[in-house]
Amino acid sequence: MKPINSISVLKKKKNQILEKKHQTGKTRVRVHMGTSGLASGAKEIYELFRLELEKRNIDSYVISTGDMGYSFAEPTVEVTRPGEAPVVFGNVDKLRADEIIEKYIKNGEFIDGILPVNYRTI
Amino acid sequence: MSVNKMQIMVCGGSSCHGNQSEDILDNLRIELEANALENNVTVTGTGCFGLCALGPVVKIMPGDVVYTSVSPEDAKEIVTEHVMKGRKVERLLYKDAATGKTISTEGELASHRKQLRIVLRNCGIIDPEDIDDAIAHNAYEALGKVLTEMKPADVIRIIKDSGLRGRGGGGFPTGLKWEIASKNKSDEKYVVCNADEGDPGAFMDRSVLEGDPHSVLEAMAICGYSIEAHKGLIYIRAEYPLAVARLKTAITQAKDYGLLGTNILGTGFDFDIEIRYGAGAFVCGEETALIHSMEGLRGEPTVKPPFPAEAGFRGKPTNVNNVETFACISPIILKGAEWFNSIGTEKSKGTKVFALAGKINNVGLIEVPMGTTLREVIFEIGGGIRKGKKFKAAQTGGPSGGCLTEKHLDTPIDFDNLTAAGSMMGSGGLIVMDEDDCMVSVAKFFLDFTVEESCGKCAPCRIGNKRLHELLEHITKGKGNLADLDRLKNMSLVIKDTSLCGLGQSSPNPVLSTLENFREEYVSHVTTKKCPAGQCKDLMEYFIISANCVGCTACARVCPVNAITGERKEPHLINPSICIKCGACMEKCKFDAIIIR
Numbered sequence: 001m002k003p004i005n006s007i008s009v010l011k012k013k014k015n016q017i018l019e020k021k022h023q024t025g026k027t028r029v030r031v032h033m034g035t036s037g038l039a040s041g042a043k044e045i046y047e048l049f050r051l052e053l054e055k056r057n058i059d060s061y062v063i064s065t066g067d068m069g070y071s072f073a074e075p076t077v078e079v080t081r082p083g084e085a086p087v088v089f090g091n092v093d094k095l096r097a098d099e100i101i102e103k104y105i106k107n108g109e110f111i112d113g114i115l116p117v118n119y120r121t122i
Numbered sequence: 123m124s125v126n127k128m129q130i131m132v133c134g135g136s137s138c139h140g141n142q143s144e145d146i147l148d149n150l151r152i153e154l155e156a157n158a159l160e161n162n163v164t165v166t167g168t169g170c171f172g173l174c175a176l177g178p179v180v181k182i183m184p185g186d187v188v189y190t191s192v193s194p195e196d197a198k199e200i201v202t203e204h205v206m207k208g209r210k211v212e213r214l215l216y217k218d219a220a221t222g223k224t225i226s227t228e229g230e231l232a233s234h235r236k237q238l239r240i241v242l243r244n245c246g247i248i249d250p251e252d253i254d255d256a257i258a259h260n261a262y263e264a265l266g267k268v269l270t271e272m273k274p275a276d277v278i279r280i281i282k283d284s285g286l287r288g289r290g291g292g293g294f295p296t297g298l299k300w301e302i303a304s305k306n307k308s309d310e311k312y313v314v315c316n317a318d319e320g321d322p323g324a325f326m327d328r329s330v331l332e333g334d335p336h337s338v339l340e341a342m343a344i345c346g347y348s349i350e351a352h353k354g355l356i357y358i359r360a361e362y363p364l365a366v367a368r369l370k371t372a373i374t375q376a377k378d379y380g381l382l383g384t385n386i387l388g389t390g391f392d393f394d395i396e397i398r399y400g401a402g403a404f405v406c407g408e409e410t411a412l413i414h415s416m417e418g419l420r421g422e423p424t425v426k427p428p429f430p431a432e433a434g435f436r437g438k439p440t441n442v443n444n445v446e447t448f449a450c451i452s453p454i455i456l457k458g459a460e461w462f463n464s465i466g467t468e469k470s471k472g473t474k475v476f477a478l479a480g481k482i483n484n485v486g487l488i489e490v491p492m493g494t495t496l497r498e499v500i501f502e503i504g505g506g507i508r509k510g511k512k513f514k515a516a517q518t519g520g521p522s523g524g525c526l527t528e529k530h531l532d533t534p535i536d537f538d539n540l541t542a543a544g545s546m547m548g549s550g551g552l553i554v555m556d557e558d559d560c561m562v563s564v565a566k567f568f569l570d571f572t573v574e575e576s577c578g579k580c581a582p583c584r585i586g587n588k589r590l591h592e593l594l595e596h597i598t599k600g601k602g603n604l605a606d607l608d609r610l611k612n613m614s615l616v617i618k619d620t621s622l623c624g625l626g627q628s629s630p631n632p633v634l635s636t637l638e639n640f641r642e643e644y645v646s647h648v649t650t651k652k653c654p655a656g657q658c659k660d661l662m663e664y665f666i667i668s669a670n671c672v673g674c675t676a677c678a679r680v681c682p683v684n685a686i687t688g689e690r691k692e693p694h695l696i697n698p699s700i701c702i703k704c705g706a707c708m709e710k711c712k713f714d715a716i717i718i719r
Contacts, residue, residue, distance in 0.1 A: 001375075001378040001379055003378075003379060003380035004262075004379045004380055004381060004387065005380055005385075005387065005388045006387055006388045007266040007267075007269075007270050007387055010257070010262060010263070010266050010381075010387065011263075011266075013254075013257060014257050014258060014260075014263075017254050017255075017257060017258040018258050021258060030246070030247075032246050034245075034246075034328075034329055034332040034333055034364070035325070035328060035329075035332060035362075035364055035365075036325075036329075036486070038364070063249045063252075063255075064249060064251075065245075065246050065247060065248060065249055065250065065333060066245045066246055066250050066329060066330075066332040066333020066334065066368075067245065067246055067329050067332065067333060067486075067487070068242075068245060068246030068487075069242060069245065069246070069329065069486045069487030069488060069489075070484075070486050071485045071486035071487070072483065072484045072485045072486050072505075073169065073486075076246075078246070090169060107127075108127070109127065109129070109164055110129045110131060110164055110166045110183075111166060112166045112167050112168075113166075113167070113168070113169070114131065114166065114168040114169065115168065115169035115170075116131070116133070116168050116169060116170070116171045116172070116181075117172075118135075118169075118170050118171055118172025118173075118235055118237060118503070119172060119235055119237030119238065119239050119488075119489070120232055120233070120235050120237065120238045120239070121238070121239040121240075121243055122238075122239070122240055122243055122453055122457065
């Protein structure tokens, strides 16, 4: 990795990363994989999304993150369609994962059990 | 179908659900069907929108339109006006009482949300194993600002002005702590992150380390700069393997980028961070015990003073802060002390993360500004008590804290109010109990924990807590008397007064606060020998109401100890001297013939 040896390099780096993120035009799937998520089977769901999205030819990428604090609804998955606001789905099992891909990721159609943003942030 | 298909979301949070949101959902579907629109519009039920005071809430996409205080009868108008004619139903839009302005989109209603995420800002958002993702979310920007634009004294002043208080439990002003450490001159100093989260039911530190490790690393470096330390140590329990793994990755990546190590960002400042493992001892959350454990000694506390800020790790000035405290630092640096100071109550600034556990619907982490009431936390954000049962108490501060009861529901939660209510903030575990919980058993449970976790160094804690536990055991077995209650109280006060460290000084708190708030339960255990909640096995008896019993023999067949006798089609009997009170019979009985008395 190229070292970040000044504050201007850090800022430049940040802008580069942001630019790259904005350009992708891909659907982003975040699987929340903290201890609560993993204990509820998030690893399996993560693998499933990676495999299925590729298999079904959907232009997307899957990343793993920590938990959002929704322990009561784990595993939780957040999907961001290009240019749209992120949507979080709770209690995602294999069946629901398939529903999310077919209905929401492909068509933008909501399914039951979405966890709306219920907090403010900075 | 097109992406622009209309979608209606109906809030199914417990508050909206309690106000007929289910009927709204049904009526919307019926109305859509009546107009042959069911294929063009999807209706879904969602989780809580966090707008409980305005509920029930219905949101329509596209357009982000939010209707508030919707009733099932409004479904027709929403369909005929909004869906079919594209006109907003004005009367269902929220009107701001102060400005008289009508607000129609969810974005504008955000200020009504009770939760505010500062510590958890990046949890679930960034990939903790990818430093680039963290950098995209402002990681290390505050460190850059501190190193290039500020003097150490400026940093300390900002933290002091912000009013940030330690989130580990004590609530000591963080800025003051840093100032004391910075004034103690030494050739070597240390910054320690206390990640020894030991309260039963608390997991906020773990989530921060798992979700956003860089926020802690960055804050430790900032602290190092301000107190002139060049070495950071994270004391974390080995029971958190995922947090440890992600921290390790984060440290390696930060070092590769030169954001930790020597000559950080070309400013000549050096700061390195290492991990130290704990074996999961509760007492090691106490800073002197923590330091001894890191030194390879027994995890036992020592008398303060000297405080770690004077003589800590290896006898050098050491600043110890909790994970959550560190996670607040970068936003304060970037957004200013005034911003942080504007959030919270007079003496407790900022937000607090709570780990909701126990008999509550939405188990998990929440973050609210200081001063939010317990009612808002439990009944709005937490979704209320499980199975519609009655709220009895909430334990804050874990085994060191006390319980809050119904009369405290509307008390704004902050450090001082909780202390005044006989509890404490602690690290933020919030265990909710309902009508089925026996408060004597709850006190016993926490005592059980502290007896186990007492390091044994000082007699009041080692012996006193053990005796307290025995007394409680006695009471729950129906062998106590009224004088025992006074002994409980006296002994608790002595243990508090004479113990060496925070563990012993606070361990009798659950006993004292349950005695104070639920004395009648204790009294009933020792006088009538009954447990009102029906939890204490020795004080209860399973009994068959013969009028209800049809003699199906289901209970007798499931009883593991053959305590139930009776002929077929004749009322059965339980022999109390054989019964082990497992409750299997009661579960099996279809005729409600078995009761606890």
